[in-house]
Amino acid sequence: MFVLIVLPWRPWMFHLFLPHLIASLAYVHAFVYGTSSWINGVAWTLEIEVQFYILLPLLINVFRIRDATKRRLLLLAVVFCSALFAQLVVGSPGHSRLSLSLPLQFHFFLIGILLTDIYLQPPRLLRLGAIRADLLAAVSALLLICVLHRWHTFAWTQPFLLAAFFYGVFSGTCMSRIFRFPLLTVFGGMGYSIYLYHLLVIDLLIPYSIRLFPPRHALWFDTAVQILVLTPPVLAICSLTFLMCERPFMIVSKNYTRRARAAQRVPMPQQPAVTSVVD
Numbered sequence: 001m002f003v004l005i006v007l008p009w010r011p012w013m014f015h016l017f018l019p020h021l022i023a024s025l026a027y028v029h030a031f032v033y034g035t036s037s038w039i040n041g042v043a044w045t046l047e048i049e050v051q052f053y054i055l056l057p058l059l060i061n062v063f064r065i066r067d068a069t070k071r072r073l074l075l076l077a078v079v080f081c082s083a084l085f086a087q088l089v090v091g092s093p094g095h096s097r098l099s100l101s102l103p104l105q106f107h108f109f110l111i112g113i114l115l116t117d118i119y120l121q122p123p124r125l126l127r128l129g130a131i132r133a134d135l136l137a138a139v140s141a142l143l144l145i146c147v148l149h150r151w152h153t154f155a156w157t158q159p160f161l162l163a164a165f166f167y168g169v170f171s172g173t174c175m176s177r178i179f180r181f182p183l184l185t186v187f188g189g190m191g192y193s194i195y196l197y198h199l200l201v202i203d204l205l206i207p208y209s210i211r212l213f214p215p216r217h218a219l220w221f222d223t224a225v226q227i228l229v230l231t232p233p234v235l236a237i238c239s240l241t242f243l244m245c246e247r248p249f250m251i252v253s254k255n256y257t258r259r260a261r262a263a264q265r266v267p268m269p270q271q272p273a274v275t276s277v278v279d
Helices: 011-025 029-033 041-064 068-090 106-120 130-149 152-171 174-179 182-189 191-212 219-265
Strands: none
Touching (some): 011 029, 041 191, 068 152, 191 219
């Protein structure tokens, strides 16, 4: 992206963009500059993920608490406190570095850990039937939409609504079938590649698409036309970036994991008995 953005169009700004490239490659751009990356603005989420991965070996110690009820109550309490802190403190103006770091999103990672714990060993209270699970997923999705678009004061409920939605999808029948639909799962698997590169593709293509379909109508109509025109090439190009940039590392990771698990199953060879000099 640095090559595509800077070198062809802004070669005289190379010395200005280079430090931002280095900070972006080290996943510390938001920490150093307090802004999203100049190279790829949406990559601030990757920096937050790296921060979480560094903390994960410490966070996973929560499973040393053998009592499932105590462990889950502790996670719930921390998620609630983290969500309130993010809404009331981190998200307020004047905290640019905090708002682009883990404290703003910490509760979403924790709720994922809690959801995994509950899914693997659901308590009796949450052993829902298929119909109730589908209803839970539908209701939580509707509430989440309302919170995101209208009920902003209830933003702290987002991690809980997300967990309820996913749990309903995993446990239900109809919702599970919808989210197993191949067209959704294919593009879901490529979601990160699409997320990281779609803006670049749109920026490169929209000057040409606007010439073909000039914006002379209502905003909603012109926006819809641009979405219909740009979506196919965006998906096609981002699919290629997935196959070239992301998929190879997925294969390497899977092969490494398979070899590591196989090595763990192989019994260690017994050492020959050492005979003492006296014997």
